[in-house]
Amino acid sequence: MKRRLSLLTLTLLAGAGFQTAGAQQAKELRLGVFPNVTHAAGLVAVNRGLIQKELGSGVKLVVKEFANGSQINEAFAAGAIDAAYVGPGPAMNAFMRGVPIQVYAGAANAGAVLVGRKDSGVRNVKGLAGKKVAVPTRGSTQDISLRHLLHENGLKATDEGGNVTIVPIDPANMPAAFATKQVDAALVQEPWGAVMETQGARLIVNEKGIWEGGNYTTTVLVVNTKYAAQNPESVKDLLRGHLAAINFIQKSNAGAQKAIADQIATFTGKKPNTGELFKALARTKVTWDINLKTLAEYAQLNKEAGFARDVPDLGKFVNLSVVRSLAK
Numbered sequence: 135m136k137r138r139l140s141l142l143t144l145t146l147l148a149g150a151g152f153q154t155a156g157a158q159q160a161k162e163l164r165l166g167v168f169p170n171v172t173h174a175a176g177l178v179a180v181n182r183g184l185i186q187k188e189l190g191s192g193v194k195l196v197v198k199e200f201a202n203g204s205q206i207n208e209a210f211a212a213g214a215i216d217a218a219y220v221g222p223g224p225a226m227n228a229f230m231r232g233v234p235i236q237v238y239a240g241a242a243n244a245g246a247v248l249v250g251r252k253d254s255g256v257r258n259v260k261g262l263a264g265k266k267v268a269v270p271t272r273g274s275t276q277d278i279s280l281r282h283l284l285h286e287n288g289l290k291a292t293d294e295g296g297n298v299t300i301v302p303i304d305p306a307n308m309p310a311a312f313a314t315k316q317v318d319a320a321l322v323q324e325p326w327g328a329v330m331e332t333q334g335a336r337l338i339v340n341e342k343g344i345w346e347g348g349n350y351t352t353t354v355l356v357v358n359t360k361y362a363a364q365n366p367e368s369v370k371d372l373l374r375g376h377l378a379a380i381n382f383i384q385k386s387n388a389g390a391q392k393a394i395a396d397q398i399a400t401f402t403g404k405k406p407n408t409g410e411l412f413k414a415l416a417r418t419k420v421t422w423d424i425n426l427k428t429l430a431e432y433a434q435l436n437k438e439a440g441f442a443r444d445v446p447d448l449g450k451f452v453n454l455s456v457v458r459s460l461a462k
Contacts, residue, residue, distance in 0.1 A: 160365050162194040163372060166206050166218030169199060169306055169401040171324040171414040172245040172353045174394055175422075176219040178379040181393040181400075185375030193368050199401040201304035202271035210235055216361040217372055221275035222429060223436055225356050229451050230442055236362070236450075238369065239355040239376055239457040243425070244348035245418030246276055247327035248283070248339035254318035256338060259287040268303040268311060268320035273441040275352055278432065279344050280321040281439050294440075306402045309333055323352070324414030325398070325406040332410055341417040348419070350428040373457050376422065383420045390415065422457050 165185070167176040179185045186195045198215060200206050203224025209215045210233050219241050229235055250256035256265060262284065269277040277300065281291060290296025303311050305326040311317050312330055319338065320330065331337060342348040355376055362369045383390040391411040399405035406414070426448060433445035 160193065160216070160361065160368065162196050163189060163217065163361075163365075163368050164196045164198060164215045165372070166198050166200050166209060166215045166220070167401075168201065168219065168323075169398040170245075170326070171394060171411070171418050172221075172242045173219045174383055174390065174415070174418065174420050175241045175353075175376055175379045176355075177397040178383055178390055178393045179375045181397040182379070182382065184378040184382070185372055188371035188374040188378070189368060190371070193371070201306065202302075203274050204271045207233065210356075210358060213358075215358070216365075217355065217357045217369075219353055220356055222351055222354050222432055223273055223275040223278050223441070224271075225354055226433055226436055226446050226451065227273055227442055230444065230446050234359040235356045236359050237354045237424070237452045237454075238357045238362075239373060239422045239454065240351050240424035241353040241355050241376070241420070241422070243351055243419040243421060244341040244344070245352050245414070246279065246321060246323045246344055247337060247341055247417065248280070248319060248321045248344065249327050249330050249335040250319040250338050251312050251315065251317070252334040252336055253315075256319050256336070258338060259283050260289070261338075262287075262298050262319060263289055264297050265318040266299045266301050266316070268301050268308050268317040268322065270305050270322065271302045272300075273436075273439075275432075276321045276323065278435050278439050278441070282345060282435050283321075283339065306404060324417055325394075325410050327417075328410040328413040329406055331413075332407070346425075346428050346431075348417075349425055350432065351424050352418075354424065370456060370460065373460055377457070377461055380420050380422055383415075387412070387415060422461060424452060424454065426452065 167173050180197050203221050206218045206220045207228040291298050291300045301317050305322050308320050309330050395405050436442050
């Protein structure tokens with residue numbers, strides 16, 4: 135009888151052990167980042183090991199480089215990443231399609247400009263009529279911003295019945311697209327706008343003229359909700375590293391430039407120079423906070439552009455409670 139009770143006790147303990155093991159946090163956190171200054175917080179956090187430091191030795195940070203929001207959405211839908219820095223446009227569209235993600239923090243405001251190829255003849259937004267304009271991807275934050283600018287100036291994209299052709303090109307490849315005259319202009323995140331200016335491109339609209347005087351969210355930090363529910367401490371560590379990177383950028387412009395340049399070079403093999411990064415950072419506000427008013431306005435623009443049938447419930451889409459508690 136005692137032997138049977140002992141066996142039963144061992145069986146129950148083993149079962150409890152398996153349940154406990156199943157409830158333990160994941161052994162890794164897979165993070166998506168773009169090689170753009172609008173992702174400066176992510177680039178600095180990765181380059182300087184700030185997120186890994188917070189995660190400790192028990193959780194490995196696996197960094198994955200992406201070129202645009204469409205790729206991020208595909209990765210989330212496939213369960214290939216757990217968190218990512220991404221524009222609010224693609225994040226909204228994925229959320230409304232049922233992809234289990236939620237915004238846990240802001241990352242940057244503004245940081246995008248409209249530039250024209252020096253021999254394109256484009257001098258202002260109205261000059262884009264009949265031209266080809268590059269954006270990172272269809273439905274991106276820059277795509278929506280461009281369409282808004284066009285509408286304000288009496289123009290439309292060709293897919294809206296107008297004569298402005300919008301061409302999706304990865305930002306890091308836009309300087310080459312300008313050099314080979316594939317497009318006439320581009321609405322692009324930094325530092326690629328500054329890089330193209332170095333190559334002779336004309337600044338048509340600066341970061342403040344794109345929308346809302348530059349007071350609009352360009353990049354957010356999104357987390358898979360299933361991962362967050364199962365690994366709340368890892369998500370807190372991610373946000374601690376995110377906040378540490380923002381603090382570093384705000385305190386050390388030179389250090390931030392080096393970390394950003396080195397990480398962009400690691401991702402793309404292309405290293406922006408000091409002048410380009412100084413200009414790019416000056417046009418970008420790195421912040422964990424989100425302007426919910428402009429985010430709501432952006433959601434409406436996203437709907438008007440035809441990328442969504444409705445606007446998201448921001449109360450469910452955005453959850454800043456954790457980052458706010460950590461930022462105190």
